[in-house]
Each structure stands twice: as structure tokens, then as C-alpha cells.
Amino acid sequence: MKYVVILGDGMADYPMPELDNKTPLQYAKKPTIDMLASKGTVGLVRTVPEGIAPGSDAANLSVMGYNPKVYYTGRSPLEAVSMGLELSPTDVALRCNLVHLSEDESEYSDRTMIDYSSDEISTAESKVLIEAVNDALKTETINFHPGISYRHCMVWSNGRTELGCTPPHDISDKKITDYLPKEDSGMLLDLMKKSYEILKDHPVNQARKARGLRTANSIWLWGEGKKPALSSFQEKYHKTGAMISAVDLLKGIGICARLDSIDVEGVTGNIDTNFIGKANAAIKALEDGKDFVYVHVEAPDECGHRHEIQNKVKSIELLDSQIVKPILEGIRKFEYRVLVLPDHPTPLRLRTHTSEPVPFIIYDSTNEIQSPAKSYDEFEAKKSDVFVEDGYRLMDLFINGSL
Incomplete structure (x- = not known):
């Protein structure tokens, strides 16, 4: 059978x-x-x-x-396994979307989730962007890993779960104010804010804008968990x-x-x-x-x-x-x-x-x-x-x- x-x-x-x-x-x-x-x-x-x-x-x-x-235990560790990432028992994996947020607001938290996939950004373009984020924001405990299209991964060594993260596809066309990570330290939100400054004028995004495509102007972290x-x-x-x-x-x-x-x-x-x-x-x-x-x-x-x-x-x-x-x-x-x-x-x-x-x-x-x-x-x-x-x-x- x-x-x-x-x-x-x-x-x-x-x-x-x-x-x-x-x-x-x-x-x-x-x-x-x-x-x-x-x-x-x-x-x-x-x-x-x-x-x-x-x-x-x-x-x-x-x-x-x-x-x-x-x-x-969470979504991202399952994706991390597929990407070939080795997770220790104390590693926390988080999905890292490349998203397009509205750009007119002065405060990051006042922006709107326009597109959780950045117009289905290509894998080649997104790899360059995630590598730029990793070069600027990686630490001894934080690393970013490129995946496919808009779907990527952040691994946090000795990290915590229950971070109050929201899937970006759940808040399309909504202001992100009430959906930002709720973890005590504010580390995830800080990473997301810094990513906006790194990505908004990146050459890859300038080229996308010239072609009439939405830019991938921020990371969005969610789906935290440990390896099941x-x-x-x-x-x-x-x-x-x-x-x-x-x-x-x-x-x-x-x-x-x-x-x-x-x-x-x-x-x-x-x-x-x-x-x-x-x-x-x-x-x-x-x-x-x-x-x-x-x-x-x-x-x-x-x-x-x-x-x-x-x-x-x-x-x-x-x-x-x-x-x-x-x-x-x-x-x-x-x-x-x-x-x-x-x-x-x-x-x-x-x-x-x-x-x-x-x-x-x-x-x-x-x-x-x-x-x-x-x-x-x-x-x-x-x-x-x-x-x-x-x-x-x-x-x-x-x-x-x-x-």
C-alpha cells in the first residue's frame, strides 16, 4: 500500500x-x-x-x-533545520522576514505593514540584504542567516522564548504600533529599528525602487522557538x-x-x-x-x-x-x-x-x-x-x- x-x-x-x-x-x-x-x-x-x-x-x-x-516549540527552529543550521539546546531561532513598511512616518513604531514579503523579493537580492544586516548587527550571541525570498532566520545563542512576537502576515495594512515585540529588554525591537536604517537606502533597494518594486526596508522578527x-x-x-x-x-x-x-x-x-x-x-x-x-x-x-x-x-x-x-x-x-x-x-x-x-x-x-x-x-x-x-x-x- x-x-x-x-x-x-x-x-x-x-x-x-x-x-x-x-x-x-x-x-x-x-x-x-x-x-x-x-x-x-x-x-x-x-x-x-x-x-x-x-x-x-x-x-x-x-x-x-x-x-x-x-x-x-515554535516555527523558526523547524525552518532553521531545513536551512541546515545546527541549533544547540539553548539556541533560540526566530523567523526574520524582509518586509516593506510605510516610509512617511518619522517614528518606526508608527509605520504600517505594507507587504510582509517585499513584493516576493528574489533570493539573490535578499541574500545581499541579510548579509548587510548581519555584518552590521551580529554579536557573539546574534547571527542572521539568509534563506529563500523574504524568509530568513536569526539565531540567538542562550536566548529566551515567549517574546511577544507577531507574524507579519497577520497585520497586513495595519499600523505596527501594537504588534511590536514585547520582550523586556527591547533587544528585538532595537534590531528591527536599526535594520531600517541599514536597508532603506541600500543599493539593492534603490535598484528595486527604480524598477517600480517595493523595497525590503526592515527585518521583522517572529516565530521564536527551540529545536523540537x-x-x-x-x-x-x-x-x-x-x-x-x-x-x-x-x-x-x-x-x-x-x-x-x-x-x-x-x-x-x-x-x-x-x-x-x-x-x-x-x-x-x-x-x-x-x-x-x-x-x-x-x-x-x-x-x-x-x-x-x-x-x-x-x-x-x-x-x-x-x-x-x-x-x-x-x-x-x-x-x-x-x-x-x-x-x-x-x-x-x-x-x-x-x-x-x-x-x-x-x-x-x-x-x-x-x-x-x-x-x-x-x-x-x-x-x-x-x-x-x-x-x-x-x-x-x-x-x-x-x-
Whole structure:
């Protein structure tokens, strides 16, 4: 038996007037996913436990079968692992976004979060900027490490957690005054303020401005935590596996669970990603002997954060036509199970994550059923009597057929 998880990050949503009062999942043309729903088990799962912020970190840990209340230590250490950074038990890693803040205000704290990704700044440009920040601000205990696009990492030796940091994608178009770090020493805020002076007139940003692009004029620190100690996925479920994702967070979860992290050329974490490449990589991994693959697609989440209504619909349609359909065709020679779901909702009208239960499908090629679900969406799933309260137990249902 082969096992495939296909996760559309943040694709659950609320009805939108622009979509005939349907959700993107209801509105999207997704015949292959709907077919799976008609022949599989459809239900709801609570991926984000009460008391934990609805982030992709905790939610994907749940989907992978790891209880966030036991294993979750913060987002950034998972990304740091993916970047190849060695964290000691006392190191604290923080996500370091390159953001674009408004520029008219005299005080840093009065600025507005215009763009948490600085117009999806290129990796080459951002590397130069992060290196400039590191050259100016590194100390014996603070170091900055370049990542991909706007996503980078700061490591604080012997640092502290519970710093009162806010994800920048949660405050798009909001004044940052009430969302600045709340740690006692003010060190993080001081670093962010100094970064603005370093970056605002940097040659890379001057060139971006000349091209009509938003500048990356500040760092934004958040997602603090220490390296988690996940048990091996193979030890838990007796399956060999691989993770396929464009983003460091999911790669880091996979690496911590001792799954192979498969890089796919042309993946971006957005709607222009290489959907077909991910499908082909999943098929090859299974053909090469892996029992399990986890295919993560970031695009619906990014579209939700940016209030890109049609692009969110399109991202779901592309997931259906260029990932789900090719994978099913490519693994017909095997007996297989497929799990399709989001990790959390990212409602377009809120532009941030929420913690409501999300719809899922489990399809078993050896045990097709006549499902009452007419399609795969939030409202069809709510009609089901299948509800998994503890999200980390969904993997038991998927792998073993029971909770």
C-alpha cells in the first residue's frame, strides 16, 4: 500500500460575495478531488488544538501525526533545520522576514505593514540584504542567516522564548504600533529599528525602487522557538517517506521526522510554482520504494493572505489538475490511499489564519465507497458524521484505518 498526503495550505475559507457566496473550494472546478470525495470518507478535523495559534507549523505537525501540545516549540527552529543550521539546546531561532513598511512616518513604531514579503523579493537580492544586516548587527550571541525570498532566520545563542512576537502576515495594512515585540529588554525591537536604517537606502533597494518594486526596508522578527525533538515517522508508522514542499517550514518538519526532503526545480511557494514537478517527484519517490509522500502546496495560503480571490480559486484548480490528477494516474499500478486537506483556513476576507476544523478526504483504492458527499468543500464535510477532534490522530486513521 502507498500513502499520499496532498495538502493545500490554507485553502479552506468562508463564502465570498465575489464567488456567488461560495467558498473557493465550492467555486473551484476540481473534478478529480470531487471524484475522490464521492468515493471516499469525507469529514472534518481540528488540526489546531485550543490554546495554540493557528499557524502552518502546529497544523502541519498535527496532520503529520505529532501532537502540537507535546512537540510544538515554535516555527523558526523547524525552518532553521531545513536551512541546515545546527541549533544547540539553548539556541533560540526566530523567523526574520524582509518586509516593506510605510516610509512617511518619522517614528518606526508608527509605520504600517505594507507587504510582509517585499513584493516576493528574489533570493539573490535578499541574500545581499541579510548579509548587510548581519555584518552590521551580529554579536557573539546574534547571527542572521539568509534563506529563500523574504524568509530568513536569526539565531540567538542562550536566548529566551515567549517574546511577544507577531507574524507579519497577520497585520497586513495595519499600523505596527501594537504588534511590536514585547520582550523586556527591547533587544528585538532595537534590531528591527536599526535594520531600517541599514536597508532603506541600500543599493539593492534603490535598484528595486527604480524598477517600480517595493523595497525590503526592515527585518521583522517572529516565530521564536527551540529545536523540537520529533520521533521518527518511520518508527511511528512503519513507513518510509518523503516531504515535497517549497517552504523551509515543511522541509524542516520532514527532516525532523526523518523523512527525505525532496527538492523540486521551479517551486516558489506561490501560484507560479511548479505544480507538475511536485506531482512527478511524488510519483518517482513512490516508484523508487517510498511508502509515503507528503505533498505540500503553499499557493492557496499566500493568495488568502493577499486577498487574491481569483488566484486562490485558480490555485485549487491547479492543485486538482496538475497534482492530484497526475499522481492518481501515476500510481495506478499500486494499491494506495490518498488524504486531501488544508492545514487550516486562510479566509480571504480576514487575510490571516483561523483555527476552525478543516475538511478532509481519505480515499482507498482498494475500498471505494458510495459517499454522501457531492463534492469536496467545507459545507459537504460539515454534513458528515466523521469528526476528528484531535488532529494528530488523523494520520492513524489514514495509515491504519482506525483512530
